Amino acid sequence: MSILFQLIFSGISVGMIYGVIAFGYQLTFATSKTLNFGQGEALALGALVGLTAINFIFGTIWGTYIGVGWSYLLMIPLVLVFGFLQGTVVERLGVRQAITIKSEAGWIMSTIALGIIFKNLAENIWGRDGLKFPSPLPEAAMTVNLGFAEFRVQPMELAIIFGALAIMLAVEFFNRKTVFGKAVIATANDREAAGLMGINTTRVISFSYALSSLTAAFAGVLVAPITLTGATMGVVLGLKAFAVAIIGGLSSGMGVVVGGLILGITETLTGYYISSGYRDVPGLILLLLVLAIKPSGLFGRATIKKL
Amino acid sequence: MLELDNISASYGKVAVLQGISLTVPEHQLVTLIGSNGAGKTTTLRAISGMLRPQSGQILLAGEDISTLPSHLIARRGLAHSPEGRRIFPNLSVKDNLIMGAFLRLTGKRSRGDVAGDIERVFTLFPRLKERHKQLAGTLSGGEQQMLAMGRALMLNPRVLLLDEPSMGLAPKLVEEVFATIHRLKAEKITMLLVEQFAAAALEVADYGYVLENGKIALSGTAAKLRKDSAVQAAYLGGGS
Structure with a gap:
């Protein structure tokens, strides 16, 4: 019983990371029907920039007073700004032209190409080895006792869950409550009509790419303390998050969270009960099933159109 | 003009x-x-x-x-109520009107009384007022047409x-x-x-x-x- 809870908890925390990255895919897909296939690299770059920033902040005279925890918190805004700018660059160089000429596939190749360039850049700056990211929270696992089951959690895993939820809620809140956020939804619904309202939809799409990379960079610094940080850390994560976006549906915010949790939990359970060699298989089978049975995703919906 | x-x-x-x-x-x-x-x-x-x-x-x-x-x-x-209505289905009726006033709310056109103008649209089309919280995609065709006209008016064109x-x-x-x-x-x-x-x-x-x-x-x-x-x-x- 205890081990089951342990596995589910780890699955949730991994799943939330998938969910956040998939959420980023969704943001750009909504406004432009395109995705950044370099999302994994955006995550890795975010983590590496975060690593440099946290080491710098901690290395200053203040570091000894504020400790790693506060250094980590101070580093986050820098990483968010970096992610935002990086996403803008991807949109400007890789996507805008393809959208303007209504290219069906140009953006696929150009975002992959930019991803590879970013990865090479990162390898040359930070090297090819996995680096240790200082953990802002104690690394020793705490014991959680639910009465009927007892299991151990790493504080950082809890932080991942809350951090992931927080950033997704923040974006949702922005979209639903602010005029600019509503303009994003309007652009997603009908780009031409949004233009008639005076909304600069080119800028909205650029902004959605910026937000998408921002969430990926944030996911990077969330996951970095419990894994090794390096240029290639995002490759597998980005791919799995893409599976999550397909499973959950590219049009549903709730879908990516549930999709992420499903994939995360099946992975940890399979890894333990069957074989760690097969841990990726059930999720991918699920992906194939969803594509066969409900191609719009578990929570995806076809857009309502009334004539 | x-x-x-x-x-x-x-x-x-x-x-x-x-x-x-x-x-x-x-x-x-x-x-x-x-x-x-x-x-x-x-x-x-x-x-x-x-x-x-x-x-x-x-x-x-x-x-x-x-x-x-x-x-x-x-x-x-210039405001345009386009063919096929083209309202924003995933925004509420009221938010559709707010999008009509996007330029006024973001300082690109003189703001005037946005809340008052929303009320004015509701006076023109009382049905929209009853449904102002509903998602626009759930409106009937006639209601969507009213919304499209009301939304265009919100620019104060x-x-x-x-x-x-x-x-x-x-x-x-x-x-x-x-x-x-x-x-x-x-x-x-x-x-x-x-x-x-x-x-x-x-x-x-x-x-x-x-x-x-x-x-x-x-x-x-x-x-x-x-x-x-x-x-x-x-x-x-x-x-x-």
Whole structure:
């Protein structure tokens, strides 16, 4: 019983990371029907920039007073700004032209190409080895006792869950409550009509790419303390998050969270009960099933159109 | 206020507009009538920047807008209630109206009283008020049409383009839509109206243009066009 809870908890925390990255895919897909296939690299770059920033902040005279925890918190805004700018660059160089000429596939190749360039850049700056990211929270696992089951959690895993939820809620809140956020939804619904309202939809799409990379960079610094940080850390994560976006549906915010949790939990359970060699298989089978049975995703919906 | 000078436009290789010239004077209601495929919707799309004309000039208050993208044309005070309504299905009714006032809320046009103008739209269309929290995608076709008109009004436009506001509506709703157009005319809003119900359009308009195969075939005061035998035969179901 205890081990089951342990596995589910780890699955949730991994799943939330998938969910956040998939959420980023969704943001750009909504406004432009395109995705950044370099999302994994955006995550890795975010983590590496975060690593440099946290080491710098901690290395200053203040570091000894504020400790790693506060250094980590101070580093986050820098990483968010970096992610935002990086996403803008991807949109400007890789996507805008393809959208303007209504290219069906140009953006696929150009975002992959930019991803590879970013990865090479990162390898040359930070090297090819996995680096240790200082953990802002104690690394020793705490014991959680639910009465009927007892299991151990790493504080950082809890932080991942809350951090992931927080950033997704923040974006949702922005979209639903602010005029600019509503303009994003309007652009997603009908780009031409949004233009008639005076909304600069080119800028909205650029902004959605910026937000998408921002969430990926944030996911990077969330996951970095419990894994090794390096240029290639995002490759597998980005791919799995893409599976999550397909499973959950590219049009549903709730879908990516549930999709992420499903994939995360099946992975940890399979890894333990069957074989760690097969841990990726059930999720991918699920992906194939969803594509066969409900191609719009578990929570995806076809857009309502009334004539 | 709005002037088209020899506008030509095409979709791909198909020429749709072949040298359209027309004028919408301030405070007047001008209607554009013609059969399906004559180019009425295309004319409006060219004006609001949804389609870039190949040649010709479009002057809004004396300034050429023919090469501007839609959002910059809106910024100069042109609102367009497009064919097919094109409301935002995933936003509430009220948020659709707020999007109509986007430029006023973001400082690009003078703000005025946005909340008051939303109330004014609700007075014009009480049904929208009842449903203001509902997602616009759940509205009936008639309600969506009202929303599209209300949303365009929220810009406080200098010129309002209305594309087939009666399309697909039950007769009673068509009457309601025209009653609204009468009311907007009384408020001296400058309008260009495209309509399939030529009789009703000529009833409310000051001036009319008849479009045939991408060219202006005839124009004149609405009173004159109503009496024109060719117009009666072709568009007013007359001849008898």
